[in-house]
Amino acid sequence: MSNDGVGLRAVMRSVAFLTAGALAVPALAGCSSEDTASKPLAEQDIAPAARDQVADGGTLHWAVDALPETLNTFQADANATTTTVAQAVLPSMYRLDANGRPQVNPDYLESAKVVETEPKQVVLYKLNQQAVWSDGREIGAADFAAQWRALSGKDSAYWTARNAGYERIEKIERGANDLEVRVTFARPYADWRSLFSPLYPKDVMGTPDSFNDSARKKLKVTAGPFRLKKVDRKDGEVTLARSERWWGHPAKLDEIVLTAVPRDERTGALAAGDVDLAEIDPESLGRITLAARAGAKTGSTPLAGPGGLSAHGSGSNLGAAAALRSWAVAHEDGEEAADDEAGAGKKKREAALAYERQQTALKGFEVRRSLEPAYTQLALNGASGPLADERVRRAVARALDRKALAKAVLTPLGLPAEPVGSHLALSGQDAYADNSGALGGQDTEGAEALLADAGWVHGGPVKKENGEKAEEGEKADKGEKAAGAEGEKSGGTSEKESEKKSEKSRKKSDKESEKSEKSKKESREKSDNEDPADDDSADSEDDKGDKGDDKQYANKLAQGGAPAGAYAPKGTPAPAAAATKVLAKNGKALALRFVLPSGPGSETLRTVAGRISSMLAKVGIRTEISKVSDESYFKDHIASGQYDLALYSWPASAFPATDARPIFAKPVPAADGSLNVEQNYTRVGTDQVDQLFDEAVTTLDASESRSLIRKADSRIWAAAGSIPLYQRPQLTAARKNLVNAGAFGFQTPVYEDMGFLRKGAKPASGPSGN
Known part of the structure; x- marks a missing residue:
């Protein structure tokens, strides 16, 4: 449900990511000189074990979403696997601890600090004297300087995806000796810790040709616990081998094989023994949970894979x-x-x-679970239409019960269900504070008042296409049919299959309701097939579900935590209560196009969208669901602004003043007459927010910078361009004897410590799987 790697900052801030698999790499948590009361909502879950408990050797087969199109994380087509490779084979000046805060990485860096602020900011890096590239050359100022020149933005021959921070550097020099690097900034830069992670050798960064091409398919020179052995595109594998030139703790594993496995095929790959570690969806979680329970009931020994089958083959x-x-x-x-x-x-x-x-x-696997350093949001396109009015956007926000949405997704997965209170940080990060009060919580009456103030009234006349007035009920019915037609158009064959399945489920529910005698189990199943969006008590009943009922629990997990039926398929008539609340203005009904991905990995998004639609219907806002292919969802709809409402995720950044600014910057007219939105796909921004970001990135006082970021977040909430909902779940299936790997949460993976337990050894106490 998420990407596998965690980088020191977002590798592709220009691309958001979907539930089915991340299209961007989550960045790290913030950094400051003092601790705060904020803590991560969920700890990492990796089956920790001391190195002496880990066997030497072995190969870890790790499922990833796709092979890397490039091994250069600074190029536009870098993906999550690019970052995973870079973390294992390249230097990084900082790494995250379990609380999501960057710490100096002692394998590469003895220290780094600001040594001068006047007349210019100067940062002095003191490198580990053992740090060398795999060709034997010392890591030094020449590598830092080459990376700065490549990413400074001054030479367009370098095909870079980002240069934030590097453009502020004035010069890079050798310090008192070869182990010191002095970086002088032309302008103060609070987020200087974001730079040089990862660090590429000067052979890659030195010229445009080498930058653009040499690191796309191979990395000849590396400096990490692993080296790149090969990229096999035919078999869909990237092989990392233990590095003989690594000066730190030697890697326990001989090799790590990153294998591209589609999300919907991972259960089979795990069962077949093809992979040992894989992020999974709730349906796979349900199956592994049921397998574990079956093993517990029979007292059978968990098998390592298909090699442990019975004599009869089953x-x-x-x-x-x-x-x-x-x-x-x-x-x-x-x-x-x-x-x-x-x-x-x-x-x-x-x-x-x-x-x-x-x-x-x-039975040989367990699920390790945490929360990603990323959050899912409801995006409201403020470029045109009803949502161009801030009052309507605020009404949408006030209609939402964010707590109920978080519970629907996270509670059945055994994860804390707290709504995200910030656009710019997550709980555990220094900059985090719940600023949602700037907009206000769920308030049906308040939402209706905002809509009335914006001119949207109940029972208002709605014009037909020929200009005649239509009755409200007729309009509502016609609108629902139009919504169904839109869904049919966008959904194609998969939509028809979905509708058939939903119809089958409804018929089953009707049949069950006719019976007078029901067992406790059947009652729970019937409850799960009712839409609780109209009754808050349903959520609490879901939370109390008897997990001993294997079918009911598995189905709930497969739904991403939402009961079956919570998402109404295309063409389903609106509830009668909703039809009576249709709002109109200037002869037009208030209806918003809700665009969603249609792929098999996006069930949770569609479930959440169904609940949101029900919540909006209560205040008279109709939604027209439009499902599109995963491939076109972001590029053709979100980035191009072809939507009213949408659900997608952003990674939390260690450096929000740098990384989040383009996401919330006020759109400005471009020279060709178009609108330059940078990465602000909601098209909602203010001058005040831009100013607060500019101030936060230039102050070197960590406390002041943090205060400015929180003020900016309050203004973003008030503008109601996007509504953070919940932190994304991270579910990772791992072989039971695999340690120091799993759901990493905020923490940077320690690749050299991953491995399989020695015979008779046990993992250390800590968060466990099932």
């Missing part, structure tokens, strides 16, 4: 009939359908047995 503790029943239930066909499986055909029986083999193999 590796299952169940007979053929029980396997068919388990498979049918897991595929949401219900107990009654499972009874009918007795006469199932050969293909169904084979599928059921394959499912049971997978479940047996999955």
Whole structure:
């Protein structure tokens, strides 16, 4: 559900990322000279173990979303795998601790501090005297200078994706000796710690040709616990091997193999033994949880993979009939359908047995869970239409119950469900403060008052296309049909399949409701098939769900925490109560186009969107759901402004004054007459916010900079261009004997400590999986 790596700053701030897989790399937490009361909402979960408990050798097979298009993190097409490789093989001056705060990385840096502020800011880096490149050359000022020149923005021949901070440098010199580097800034720069992480050798950064091409497919010279061995695009693998020239603690693993595995294929890859570590979606979490429970009930020993299958080849503790029943239930066909499986055909029986083999193999895994350093937000496009009016945007925000949305996604996953209170930081980061009070919490009456003030009134006349007036009910019905047509157009075949599945679920619910006698289990299932968006009590019942009911729990997890039916499929008529609240202004109904990705990894987004739509309907705002392909969602809709409402995520940054400014900068007209929005895809910004960012990035007083960032966040809340909802969950399936790896949370992975437990050893106490 997230990307695998955590970089010191966002590698691609120009691209947001989706639930199905990150399109940007989360950045690190803020840095200051003093601690604050803020703590991460969830600890990292990596099965920590001391190095002497970790076996020497072995290969870690790690699933990633895609192979890197480039190995240069400063190029526009860098991705999460690019960052993972860079973290393992290249120098980084800082790394994060478990609380999300950058610390000097002693493997490369003895110290770094501001030694002069007048007349210019000067930072002195003292390097580790053992730090050398894999070709034997010392890491030094020449490498720092080459990277500065490449990223300064002064030479357009370098195809760089970003240069923030580097453009403020005036010069870089050798210090008192070869181990010292003096960096002089032309203008004060508070976020100087963001620079030179990662650091590439001068051979890569020295010329435009080498920068643009030499590091795209290979890295000849490295300086980390691992080296790049090969990139195999045919097999979809990147192999990292233990570096013989590494001066720090030697890597425990012989190799790390990063394998591109689609999200919806990872359960099978885990069960087949093809991967040992993989971020997964809630559906896979449900299956691994059920496998663990089955193992606990039977007392069976968890198997390492398909090699542990039984003599009959199934590796299952169940007979053929029980396997068919388990498979049918897991595929949401219900107990009654499972009874009918007795006469199932050969293909169904084979599928059921394959499912049971997978479940047996999955007993060798556990799910490690934390929260990503990233948050999901509701974006409101303020460029035109009803949302160009700040009052309407604020009404949308006031209609939302952010706590309920966070609970729907996170509580069933065993994670703390706290709404995010800042656009610029997350709990645990120095700059974090809950500034949502600048906009206010959920308030239906307040939202309706704002809409009325903006001229949107109940029962207002709505013009037909021919100019005649339409009755309100007629308009509502027509609008819902239009919304369904839009969904049909954008959803294609997958939409039809989704509708059939939803219709099947509704028929099942109707059938169950006709029965007078129900067991406790059937009652819970029926409850999960009702939309709780109209009844706040439903959320609390979800939270109390009996996890002993395997089917009910697995289904809830597969829904991303939301009960089935919470997302109304295309064409579903609005509730009668909602139809009576249609608002109109100047002959036009208040309807917002809600654009969503349609891919299999975006179920959680669609569930959240369904709940949001229900909340907005209560104040008279209709939403027209439009599903588009994952490939076009961001580029063709979010970045181009073809939406009213949308859900996507931003990484939290260690350096918000630098990295967040373009996301919230006020759009300005470009020379060609277009609007330059930088990365502000909501098109909402103010001069005051821009000024606060400018002040925060130039002050060297950490406390003052933090105060300015928080003020900027309050102004961003008040403008209501985007509404942070919840911190993204991070679910990672790991082989049970794999340690020092999993859901990393804020902390930078320590690649040299990853490995498999020695025989008889146990991981240290700490957060565990299932």
